[in-house]
Amino acid sequence: MAIKKRHSRPTAKRRRAPVTAQGPLGPSVTKASSVATSDLTSSVFQHADPLLALKLLTPKDAETTSTTSSLLAVKGSQSASRQKSSLATAQLIRRYHTLNKELSKCLTKLNNNAGNGTKSELSIARRSTPDQTAKELSRIAEIRKEMDDLGGLDMYQKASTLGQSKQRGGDSSKWLIPVLESCRPNMNKKTDPPLRLLDVGALSPHNYKRYSSWITTTPIDLNPQDPLITKMDFLEMPIPPKQDQLFDIVCLSLVVNFVGDPAQRGEILRRSAKFLVPGTGILFLVLPLPCIQNSRYMDHELLMEMMASLGYTTLVNHHFAKKLVYYAFQLDRGPGSSLKKVQPFSKKLRHDKPNRNK
Numbered sequence: 001m002a003i004k005k006r007h008s009r010p011t012a013k014r015r016r017a018p019v020t021a022q023g024p025l026g027p028s029v030t031k032a033s034s035v036a037t038s039d040l041t042s043s044v045f046q047h048a049d050p051l052l053a054l055k056l057l058t059p060k061d062a063e064t065t066s067t068t069s070s071l072l073a074v075k076g077s078q079s080a081s082r083q084k085s086s087l088a089t090a091q092l093i094r095r096y097h098t099l100n101k102e103l104s105k106c107l108t109k110l111n112n113n114a115g116n117g118t119k120s121e122l123s124i125a126r127r128s129t130p131d132q133t134a135k136e137l138s139r140i141a142e143i144r145k146e147m148d149d150l151g152g153l154d155m156y157q158k159a160s161t162l163g164q165s166k167q168r169g170g171d172s173s174k175w176l177i178p179v180l181e182s183c184r185p186n187m188n189k190k191t192d193p194p195l196r197l198l199d200v201g202a203l204s205p206h207n208y209k210r211y212s213s214w215i216t217t218t219p220i221d222l223n224p225q226d227p228l229i230t231k232m233d234f235l236e237m238p239i240p241p242k243q244d245q246l247f248d249i250v251c252l253s254l255v256v257n258f259v260g261d262p263a264q265r266g267e268i269l270r271r272s273a274k275f276l277v278p279g280t281g282i283l284f285l286v287l288p289l290p291c292i293q294n295s296r297y298m299d300h301e302l303l304m305e306m307m308a309s310l311g312y313t314t315l316v317n318h319h320f321a322k323k324l325v326y327y328a329f330q331l332d333r334g335p336g337s338s339l340k341k342v343q344p345f346s347k348k349l350r351h352d353k354p355n356r357n358k
């Protein structure tokens with residue numbers, strides 16, 4: 001189904017935003033076994049189950065979410081000093097993303113080798129030798145070590161917080177607010193029930209605080225940087241069982257691109273629809289501009305098709321800024337209507353240009 005464009009672009013006021021955090025949702029985090037990482041002994045590599053071997057390679061005190069985000073949330077065990085220059089923070093963020101993606105690829109391969117992949121993945125995996133598995137494990141240990149040396153997820157988040165500081169242009173909520181206002185022109189912000197916003201991957205619990213009279217926020221993150229943020233993996237967050245527990249807004253600001261595994265990226269988008277009120281719910285999606293404008297495989301039109309297949313048939317608004325792209329989609333699926341099985345979108349070359357990202 002084609003996406004309809006609804007509103008013209010609002011004039012976003014440049015404000016830093018803040019909010020009300022809601023109660024705990026119940027963490028879904030497990031600790032991985034605490035065995036030294038650097039000790040890559042051949043006995044580990046010879047382990048019959050590569051996933052078990054991987055656990056043995058998990059750094060001491062590393063925190064992981066259970067299955068879905070697997071071992072991506074490596075927490076820095078060393079206190080690296082806070083990087084101040086914007087170049088340094090940008091470099092750190094970029095390197096962390098690259099490592100995260102490579103780590104996901106290695107983990108997927110191992111998972112397939114352990115017999116947990118799809119049919120076609122498994123047939124490829126069956127051809128991999130113990131040597132290849134050992135190589136994979138060794139590379140995973142190297143990646144983890146580098147992530148840890150960088151300061152882990154914690155340092156990545158601190159760098160990202162710097163990236164959203166006032167001096168660097170503020171956080172992305174300032175674009176969303178006028179969009180929400182345009183969606184609810186008749187809302188009485190003082191007397192109407194507040195809009196419920198789920199902020200996934202929140203670095204601060206205060207992004208919408210300024211609007212707390214009409215927006216109530218539930219901030220969650222894999223590794224909360226503030227006690228008001230609930231420690232929660234969105235991929236494991238229980239889907240609200242009742243209609244009146246659904247959210248009016250789900251915010252995925254720079255979260256989808258953070259996730260290294262393409263299947264998990266898709267799952268995050270697919271899941272978002274299950275948390276929203278059908279008919280009025282808004283998905284706020286923020287991505288780095290190159291993900292849409294400089295990719296060989298993805299562009300604005302394909303994203304529209306994918307989102308429409310999930311029920312997001314109205315593009316309420318979008319904005320291509322210098323570095324980021326902002327989307328507000330409305331979940332149009334009516335109450336009670338079930339989604340047809342979504343056809344998979346296979347990886348197809350759309351822009352065969354040498355300077356485009358792979």
Ligand SMILES: C[S@@+](CC[C@H](N)C(=O)[O-])C[C@H]1O[C@@H](n2cnc3c(N)ncnc32)[C@H](O)[C@@H]1O
Binds near residue numbers: 223232
């Ligand atoms: C680049 S930061 C984005 C922060 C903020 N939303 C912003 O716009 O600046 C990505 C955050 O997403 C979080 N994240 C990634 N996957 C997640 C998941 N499955 N559940 C919850 N948080 C997740 C990471 O822990 C990280 O803090």
